[in-house]
Amino acid sequence: MIKLGVIFGGESVEHEVSIISAVQAMNKLDAEKYEVIPIYITKDREWYTGDSLKDIETYQDLDLLKRYCSNVVLYFKKGRYVLQSKGFFKRIVKDIDMVFPIVHGTNVEDGVLQGYLRSIGIPFVGSDVAASAVSQDKIFQKHIFANSGLPITNFIWFFDSEYNDDSNAIIKKIEKLKYPVIIKPATLGSSVGIAVANNRDELVKAIEDAIVYDNKILVEEVVENLMEVNISVLGNYQNMYLSEIEQVMTDNDLLTFEDKYIGNSKKVGTSSKGMASASRKIPADIDKKLREEVEDIASRAFKELNSSGVVRIDFLIDKKNKKVYINEINSCPGSLAFYLWEPIGKKYSELLDDMINTAIKDYKNRTNKIHSFESNILRGFSGSKGLKNTKLK
Ligand SMILES: Nc1ncnc2c1ncn2[C@@H]1O[C@H](COP(=O)(O)OP(=O)(O)O)[C@@H](O)[C@H]1O
Ligand SMILES: [Mg+2]
Structure with a gap:
């Protein structure tokens, strides 16, 4: 049984969307394989754990949440990764083997959280620091895509x-x-x-x-005669898999926050389900040639960024000229893009298994490499004298 800490929330405009994505996923993770431990980061950056965090209703009253869940920190202690309570009497609330960040937006999806996880050394699901940071920055992406010969506006x-x-x-x-x-x-x-x-x-x-x-x-x-399609890629640089392609439908000129997350109230109804509730057509209404182009660009972009886990890559197509542009890559897409995998026969819980197995491979790949040397260069260092002849550059 893997003790799997699912981290979500955080100080991001997509805080609520992350709660929705995480609660969905926690309920789909195979209970025979994983002990799921929710780790919720509030908007003011406090970390909480507790079983009630698996339930969406818990988030309706933050005061109650704080009273009934444990305020913790995640850190490395004598060879173990632990959630330890804060305050005067510290106790270990949970041991964690691996972390599954289901986070959207700045401060969490953008490499910041991944950097912390790397620095304490815990294995984690999804893209590493650099791929996460680049995926959160539309300008970095443009430069990398342009340099790789991928079509951009x-x-x-x-x-x-x-x-x-x-x-x-x-x-x-x-x-x-x-x-x-x-x-x-x-x-x-x-x-x-x-x-x-x-x-x-x-x-x-x-x-x-x-x-x-x-x-x-x-x-x-602006791309004229716009059609928007998205595809998801699963795996890492060694093994990549492509999902079904969706076409995003919108009445507005722009796909707004409301379209994506509140949903079109006329069609979708009440609850917001992240990207899973925007009006969409699966599979997208595109011919074989465009489909292959999207697939080819998506796998090249995924590899170029050294992404891992599940990403969603969004495209803009000029319908008239049949010109495809890569728009952006999301390193942790809303709802983990599960709805693009189900149509090709991959259940949500299998998708989560695949992501976790990829994370184990990533971790092995990383720990196989040399990161530090036995010799201690500071041993020969004799106080401030040692620096005397070094020039500042
Ligand atoms: N170059 C473009 N031409 C036409 N529409 C665009 C262009 N870039 C973005 N859009 C529209 O704006 C939406 C949001 O832009 P996007 O770059 O995807 O930002 P976000 O990170 O907010 O999703 C897109 O889904 C698309 O509808
Ligand atoms: Mg977008």
């Missing part, structure tokens, strides 16, 4: 301070692109702070809005 990017210092210069640079353009904060998700501009006035307004959210801003050309 024309773009420019800038820092908020560059705009504040000389907005005219930035606008001039942007206007080398063709209107309409779309303005995006580099590291947010869920369409937060994103807007389309058809002219300079709209551009200025959109930039000023986006700057509130991020210090790096991306501006790219």
Whole structure:
């Protein structure tokens, strides 16, 4: 039995979506193989554990949650990974063998949490630090995709301070692109702070809005005759599997936060289920050639970033010219994209098993490599004298 700590929540605009994804997954994990230990990070960065965190209703009253769950830290203690209670009397609440982060957005999905897990050495599911960080930054992705010859839209990017210092210069640079353009904060998700501009006035307004959210801003050309399709990739660089392709349907110009997470109330009803509730068509209505193109680009992007676990890669297609652009990669997609695997015969619980098995391989791959040396270079170091002749570079 693997003691599996499922980490979710965190200080992110996608906090609630993460709770939904995690509760869904915790209820699908095979109880014969895993002891599931929920680890919930509140918006103010406190970590809690307790069985009631497997139940979505627990999150309706945060005061009650805090009273009935244990406030803990995860750390390495004498060869064990433990959740230890905080406060004066410390006790070990749980042992953990492996962590399954089901987190969305900044501070958690973006390599920050993964970095902590790496630093204490615990095995974990999903992409490692670099792949997670790049996947959360739309500008890094553009550079890597462009460098790998993957098709992307024309773009420019800038820092908020560059705009504040000389907005005219930035606008001039942007206007080398063709209107309409779309303005995006580099590291947010869920369409937060994103807007389309058809002219300079709209551009200025959109930039000023986006700057509130991020210090790096991306501006790219809008894909006309837009069709959006997504595909999921499972595995790691050694073994990759491709899911069914979905077509995302929306009445609005943009797929907004509401489309994605609240769902189209007319069609979907009450509960929000992350990406699983946006209106979608599975399989996507595309011909064989486009499908193969999407599959090929997706596997190349996955490998280029050295992603792991399950990702969802989103594409923009110009229906008229049949031109495919890779838009972004999500290192921990909403609902873990399970609904793209079920149509090809992979049950959600099998998908979770595959992710965990991949994590075990990743961990072995990592621990097979040399990370430190026996010799201690500090042994010959004699206080401040040792530094005397070293020059600062
Ligand atoms: N270049 C583009 N052309 C047309 N529509 C776009 C473009 N980029 C994004 N969009 C629209 O905006 C939505 C959100 O943008 P996206 O880059 O996916 O950010 P998010 O991280 O918020 O999902 C997309 O799903 C798509 O509908
Ligand atoms: Mg998107």
